[in-house]
Amino acid sequence: MPIIVNLDVxxxxxxxxxxxxxxxxxxxxxxxSILKSGKAKAIRFSxxxxxxxxxxxxxxxxxEYVKEKE
Incomplete structure (x- = not known):
């Protein structure tokens, strides 16, 4: 997934x-925990x-956005 969640860091x-x-x-x-692991499909702005x-x-x-390799 190209969106990386750095919350744990x-x-x-x-x-x-x-x-x-x-x-x-x-x-x-x-x-x-779901958000930290990067398994969340969405996050509310609030x-x-x-x-x-x-x-x-x-x-x-x-x-963080990281472009996937093709």
């Missing part, structure tokens, strides 16, 4: 556990905004 840099972030942004740990606010980051710190 950002959490490690900020020294925040997934459980803490899930509580701060008011989503379940299971949904956060969730992305909450993550960015909680981690003091930009969406581009979390999501």
């Amino acid at each position: 950002l959490l490690a840099k900020r020294n925040i556990k997934s459980k803490e972030l899930a509580k701060i942004i008011n989503i379940t740990e299971a949904n956060l 969730t992305l905004e909450a993550i960015c606010e909680a981690l003091s980051c930009q969406p581009s710190d979390i999501l």
